[in-house]
Amino acid sequence: MNIYSFKFVPLKLRDDKKIQQVFEAALTLVKQKGLAGITMSEIAKEAGLATGTLYIYFDNKEKLINQLFAACREASAQCYFKNYDAAAPFKQGFRTVWMNILRFRVKNFEEVVFMDQCYHSPFINDCTMKLTKQMIQPLFKLIERGKEEGALKEIETFSLLTFMFGCIHEAVKNAHYSRKNLKEKDVESLFAMCWDGMKR
């Protein structure tokens, strides 16, 4: 017990699990009705909280959405290089990363939808956007390695990356909307198409 204890003693603590609850509620609703269709009171209800409680954890709606966006971006970037072995041949490493991205997007489809909607919304500010662009840096390096080793076509790195993301992105979206789960063989043929398109 220190001399300050009489001044600041937090007696009932904020529950950080609630932030997660709110995030999940928001994602569920955005997937259902889009960013244009969600309200603070609905988010609170879906999260099992009173409307006022939201404002203990988030300054306002804009901040809530920006924070959720940042969290999604973090989670997404985190997955890219899981199990990546820099010592292995390029194609193998590329495949690992490719599969990581695909799996993340299948598993976290709500996040993907949410982030997609955010890019053209009044909620996401410039600072948030800039940070987002920085996070694909490691992927840039990967593609560049592929070109140096003669494995990939001599095309602008940005174009190659775009191509790779485009394939994955659209496949995950279409699979979801047509309610067909991506089977092992679908994933394999998609990877084959993507690789054949990019390889030298």
Next chain:
Amino acid sequence: MNIYSFKFVPLKLRDDKKIQQVFEAALTLVKQKGLAGITMSEIAKEAGLATGTLYIYFDNKEKLINQLFAACREASAQCYFKNYDAAAPFKQGFRTVWMNILRFRVKNFEEVVFMDQCYHSPFINDCTMKLTKQMIQPLFKLIERGKEEGALKEIETFSLLTFMFGCIHEAVKNAHYSRKNLKEKDVESLFAMCWDGMKR
């Protein structure tokens, strides 16, 4: 002059150009601030009309957005087979269609953004969605022809189409956001990647 003329004589006519003005205003604003950020009064202002005038042309906001969506879908589907020569070799026809899609998306980027946002919004109803799916039928046929002639990989048509759209889609988006116009050579290398990925 017929016997009814004393009953229904339209003396000041509705101006169909206004509908186009409103559509353009809405697209401009959606690109700027997203579907979540537009209001009826802003649309009216951007279109140079009074708020009330909007309600002469559209029942309400939902209808306005649905009609705009339908118009965009129409325009988009219209372009696919321009200059397509069914008698020409497959690759040539495929290339024509591919370029049509790419060009349309570059030129009508606002429409693309708008439609993208609509898919997850409270505005677009099921009926509208169903119609949209029907409109890619001719593309289905094209891909099937490619497989029959041995030009394309023996993969589900839907997967091949998805792949093709994914490449185009993402390339147009990224080009736009990074403010790099797609140059002739970028388009060519993108087409090459897409074709190499799909060809047998």
Next chain:
DNA sequence: TTTATAAATGAATATTTATTCATTTAAGTT
């Protein structure tokens, strides 16, 4: 030129939604 009619207007109203706040509840300290 007059008249009839529908379009156009934008301020007023209705509705929805964000945010606040007085009150209650819960938890740690004494």
Next chain:
DNA sequence: AACTTAAATGAATAAATATTCATTTATAAA
């Protein structure tokens, strides 16, 4: 057990937005 403090609540308020409507304007026919 009493006390203190912050979290939690949800009804009340503020703010934003959709929609209406009484009035004005424009047009074509007579």
